[in-house]
Amino acid sequence: MNDILFEWKLIxxxxxxxxxxxxIPFLIFSFYAMIASSNFIFxxxxxxxxxxxxxxxxxGGIYYGAISLGMSASYxxxxxxxxxxxxxxxxxxKYYLNSILSFIITITLITIQILxxxxxxxxxxxxxxxxxxxxxxxxxxxxxxxxAPIDIKATSIYNWQGFTLSNxxxxxxxxxxxxxxxxxxxxxxGKSITLIIISIVGLCFIVTCKLWINSIGKEIERTxxxxxxxxxxxxx
Amino acid sequence: MQIExxxxxxxxDENTVLNIPQLSINDxxxxxxxxxNGAGKTTLFRLCLxxxxxxxxxxxxxxxxxxxxxxxxxxxxxFIDERFLxxxxxxxxxxxxxxNLYNIKRIEIDDRINHFSHLMGNEIMQKKNKYIGQFSxxxxxxxxxxxxxITYPKLLILDEPFNYLDPSSQIIMKELxxxxxxxxxxxxxxxxxxxxxVMDICSRVIVLDSGHVIYDEVDLTKANKGKIEQYFLKY
Numbered sequence: 001m002n003d004i005l006f007e008w009k010l011i012x013x014x015x016x017x018x019x020x021x022x023x024i025p026f027l028i029f030s031f032y033a034m035i036a037s038s039n040f041i042f043x044x045x046x047x048x049x050x051x052x053x054x055x056x057x058x059x060g061g062i063y064y065g066a067i068s069l070g071m072s073a074s075y076x077x078x079x080x081x082x083x084x085x086x087x088x089x090x091x092x093x094k095y096y097l098n099s100i101l102s103f104i105i106t107i108t109l110i111t112i113q114i115l116x117x118x119x120x121x122x123x124x125x126x127x128x129x130x131x132x133x134x135x136x137x138x139x140x141x142x143x144x145x146x147x148a149p150i151d152i153k154a155t156s157i158y159n160w161q162g163f164t165l166s167n168x169x170x171x172x173x174x175x176x177x178x179x180x181x182x183x184x185x186x187x188x189x190g191k192s193i194t195l196i197i198i199s200i201v202g203l204c205f206i207v208t209c210k211l212w213i214n215s216i217g218k219e220i221e222r223t224x225x226x227x228x229x230x231x232x233x234x235x236x
Numbered sequence: 237m238q239i240e241x242x243x244x245x246x247x248x249d250e251n252t253v254l255n256i257p258q259l260s261i262n263d264x265x266x267x268x269x270x271x272x273n274g275a276g277k278t279t280l281f282r283l284c285l286x287x288x289x290x291x292x293x294x295x296x297x298x299x300x301x302x303x304x305x306x307x308x309x310x311x312x313x314x315f316i317d318e319r320f321l322x323x324x325x326x327x328x329x330x331x332x333x334x335x336n337l338y339n340i341k342r343i344e345i346d347d348r349i350n351h352f353s354h355l356m357g358n359e360i361m362q363k364k365n366k367y368i369g370q371f372s373x374x375x376x377x378x379x380x381x382x383x384x385x386i387t388y389p390k391l392l393i394l395d396e397p398f399n400y401l402d403p404s405s406q407i408i409m410k411e412l413x414x415x416x417x418x419x420x421x422x423x424x425x426x427x428x429x430x431x432x433x434v435m436d437i438c439s440r441v442i443v444l445d446s447g448h449v450i451y452d453e454v455d456l457t458k459a460n461k462g463k464i465e466q467y468f469l470k471y
Contacts, residue, residue, distance in 0.1 A: 002336060013324040013367065078320040078383075081285045082337040083309040225289045 003093030004100075011097075027056055028108055046123075046191050051179050053109065053124055057102045058131035058139070080224055091213045095140070099132045122195055130198040133205030135178065140216050142170040144223075237263055237298060237311065237390040237423040239284065244293035246279055246447075254279045254447040256293075261425060266417045268434030269427040271444035272468070277427035278316065280444070281395050284425070285314055297391060310338070313389035315380040315397070323369030327360050327379045330368055331386055338387045345386060352382045355408050373400040381409070385416060392416075394426040398433055406430075410437050431468065435461050443467060 012018060034052075079090070106128040110121045186194045205212070220227065239261035246254040254276040261267055269277050282288040284295050286302045294301050297308035314320070322330055328349070335345040353361055355378055360371070368379055377400045384392060397413070398406050414437050417424050428434050434441055435456060443451040443464060450467065453460050 006333060009329070010322070010324050075320065075322045077285075077287055077316065078322075078334075079337075080287065081309060081312070081314055082334075083306070083339075084337040085306070228287055 003089045004097050007090075007093050007097045024059060024105065027059070028105065028112070046194075047183055047186055050123060050127060050182065050186075050194075053127040054131050054135065054179075055175070056109065057105050057124075057128050058135040059102075059105070076228065080221070080228070085217060085221070091140075091217050092210065095136060095209060095213055098136060102128065102132050126195040126199040126202070129202030129206065131202070133202030133209075134198075135175070137205045137209075137212055138174045138178065139171055140213065142174055144216060144219055145170050238296075239391070239423070239425070240294075240296040240299075241284075242294050242296075244280075244283060244295060245291045246276075246283060246288060247291055252447055254283070256280070256447075256449055259442075259449060259452070261423060264417065264421050264423060265440055266413065266424045266438045267426070267440045267442060268438035269425065269442045269444055270429070270431055270434050270464075271427075272429075274446070275444040276447040277444055278395050279447075281314070281316060281393050281425070281427065284393060285312070285316070287316075308391075311390040312393065313338075313384040313387045313391070314393035314395075315384040316393075316395045318376060318380070320380050320383070321368050321376060324367055326365060326367060327356075327371075327382075328364065330379065330383060334383050334386060340387065348386050348388075349382075352385065352412075355382065355405065355412055357405070374402060374405065377401060378405065385412075388420055388422070390422060392422050392424045394424070396428055397426055398428055398430050406433070413437055431465065435464070 011021075084090070106124055109124050113121060113124065182194065182198065185197060189197070239259075241256050241259040241261075243258070244254060244256050245252065253274070269280065271277050279288065283290050284297070284302065289303070294303070296302070297312060300308045302308055322333065325333060331345050331349055332342055334340075335342060340348075349356075357375075357378075360375055360379065368376060371379065377397070381394060381397055384394065394413075397409055401409060410433055413424060413426070416422060426434070426438075438456075440454045441451065441456060441464060442449055442453075451464055453464065
């Protein structure tokens with residue numbers, strides 16, 4: 001719990017990270033507007049709806065992909081010289097915090113659906129499980145591919161020193177591949193089976209989260225010399 | 237707490253910045269490493285803390301190879317530069333965070349903070365809601381050093397601890413390091429550009445130049461101190 005609060009403090013006290021939270025209410029409002037309007041074609045299709053919902057719920061994970069190591073980059077030398085392994089509670093705290101943020105978004109989306117009289121909450125619940133399980137796993141893995149995460153010390157969103165295309169490219173590629181697979185499953189097996197499959201896949205990754213988070217932590221440790229060099233070169 | 241350095245070498249872009257065939261640091265020693273810019277002091281510390289990969293050779297802390305073991309981290313604490321600080325925490329939160337990394341209870345950390353109140357001074361002690369990033373460089377330096385000392389490690393590594401400090405704080409720091417070494421029996425490895433301070437407080441002085449150990453003096457007599465001063469006069 002202390003570690004989760006610690007991560008939250010770092011987000012909420014940082015001007016840049018706070019700015020990155022601003023689009024979330026806007027996107028939720030967009031969702032409300034779309035499902036309120038039955039004429040909006042995109043949202044009337046299961047695939048369109050599920051893509052949008054997963055994207056919205058897993059936005060915490062997308063942030064993670066871009067900033068998670070950036071958050072730690074400014075004090076990484078303290079972390080890697082300390083006895084507490086990077087793979088344990090701090091990485092897990094990042095995961096739990098993002099999952100809590102996603103849960104708040106999920107509850108908001110379900111409430112919006114109920115208010116609109118369109119109760120298809122199973123879609124949102126399945127999207128939540130899939131997002132915080134499979135999608136977050138993918139996003140966490142994407143962070144391993146980026147050696148120069150953004151600098152959280154910068155006070156303006158316009159000064160993204162160290163931000164590389166890989167911060168965006170790999171998560172975008174991962175999400176595109178994921179959505180394509182869901183579309184194929186839906187096309188082959190239909191809506192109900194697709195929802196069950198994505199729920200089960202998500203649950204599997206949630207249950208095993210400690211395992212894969214630890215393995216990511218170990219990978220960061222294994223490549224730490226290269227990462228530390230990149231952080232130093234980027235003046236973190 | 238013993239440190240054994242054997243045949244260590246590190247190069248950047250084919251420039252050898254450190255080359256030490258053999259160096260031992262003994263229990264309870266307060267060792268000062270002095271040298272001009274680019275002498276290899278910080279590189280040596282980074283290698284000791286496994287923040288850099290050596291091209292060849294090994295560094296052992298309590299007979300554990302730092303690049304192959306993690307156990308030395310529980311008995312070692314350090315402050316190299318601002319990258320060891322977390323800008324968006326208050327000093328107290330930062331000390332609690334370090335306590336968490338070293339499995340020290342909050343109440344214990346709160347108690348230990350009081351032991352460093354003299355060094356922290358009014359600015360750090362009274363502005364409790366100020367984030368570390370908002371402090372001056374001197375105060376950041378104090379917070380980082382206290383953050384390293386608060387764990388009561390067996391080995392303390394400090395890079396340029398007198399940098400950015402005002403004259404009063406430099407004197408307090410000198411006394412603090414000496415007392416800390418005596419009371420806790422901590423082996424302290426520090427680097428500095430301040431020749432006089434290092435010779436005043438350290439029981440052993442190592443002079444580095446272009447990555448090589450030039451002098452390694454345990455017997456800091458007036459003559460030996462003069463010899464070290466003469467060495468730097470040649471530049």
